Amino acid sequence: MTLARVFEKVTNGEDVPVEFAAYDGSRAGDPDADVRIEIRTPYAVSYLVRSPGLLGLARAYVAGHIEVHGDMYTTLSRLSHTLRGLSVTDRLKVLASIVDDPLLRAAAATRMPPPSVEVRGAGRLRRHSKKRDAQAISHHYDVSNTFYAWVLGPSMAYTCALYPTERATLEEAQSAKFDLVARKLGLEPGMRLLDVGCGWGGMVVHAAREYGVKALGVTLSKQQAEWAQKTIAEQGLTALAEVRHLDYRDVPEAGFDAISSIGLTEHIGQANVPGYFQFLHRKLRPGGRLLNHCITRADNTQQSIRPDGFINRYVFPDGELEGPGFLLTQMNDQGFEIRHEENLREHYALTLRDWCRNLDEHWAEAVGEVGAETARVWRLYMAGCRLGFEQNMVQLHQILGVKLPVSQESGMPLRATWGV
Known part of the structure; x- marks a missing residue:
């Protein structure tokens, strides 16, 4: 044969x-x-x-x-x-x-060695210590800001966008996503926002520029923090916006009016989810809101990311996906009143479509920038993830919660003002 x-x-x-x-x-x-x-x-x-x-x-x-x-x-x-x-x-x-x-x-x-970009020991001793988390985040996000700019486009937003229509551009959709988060959080001038796992600062910049909010973002990626601070300075937002190279668990400030978590929950591990929501609850003032935006399994019974599989070995070391029901329960159990929840999985498929197109258009430059193996990982993983969202193997959920004051008044409008 x-x-x-x-x-x-x-x-x-x-x-x-x-x-x-x-x-x-x-x-x-x-x-x-x-x-x-x-x-x-x-x-x-x-x-x-x-x-x-x-x-x-x-x-x-x-x-x-x-x-x-x-x-x-x-x-x-x-x-x-x-x-x-x-x-x-x-x-x-x-x-x-x-x-x-x-x-x-x-x-x-012949026993061929794994490609050099494979993470050795992925999925073992999944303790989510600060040191190990920093290493895992660095593996994925400290690839090259230039490479990410080619793939993500000018927004440098590496999370699910929100497409008003299927014909919307990637930049329009990313702006719409940040604005949806801002409106769900009820941002107004003078408020204080904490954005945990802020990436290249897209939400921080949007909140400061469009809503006059004093926004603090934190990320474990040094390259992301440097890019974000440069962008903030270029846009003249240093009086309102700041991004720190810092573990979210080390943020000293408290009393925030709102917290956005866009794409962080996937990295913290199931055992740490209760403590994660508990920590964010403590950082909010009474009446403050949390918007948690993350990839999930399709349900609570479906298997999470396999520790010995491709994604864990090549893309997100120590990554774990939870079911939407689990996240809702844990968020509620840590003191949040759940006010709104929605699944945006079709939007993530469209986002990945555009990222894949960007990578193909810059393929030669991408290989020259990060090497053939890394570029191949990205080509395979993004195309596979697009298929996963389309076939409902994974989903993207936004969950909005309020830290109720003693009066139990939520401060929420009688009907959603952000559109559904």
């Missing part, structure tokens, strides 16, 4: 419009397809045989032993149902197919 035929078999790709081509000249699949998977070296077989499930294919792609010609999202969409079921049996099929080929047999017997 030819090598291209082996990969067609193992991905059950006979009936999908994908072509398989191999370095030995063999071809299989649909020759007219606009997507072609190229097996560039025999060592791709080693990754597939030795690594569990999809991790082997991901390692082979990141290391450059497999190439995808055509749109990555389209490729994953066409193969998603079959790829999701890759098992030990599938790897045994590969072994059975290569026993008669000395070169492939030797390649399969």
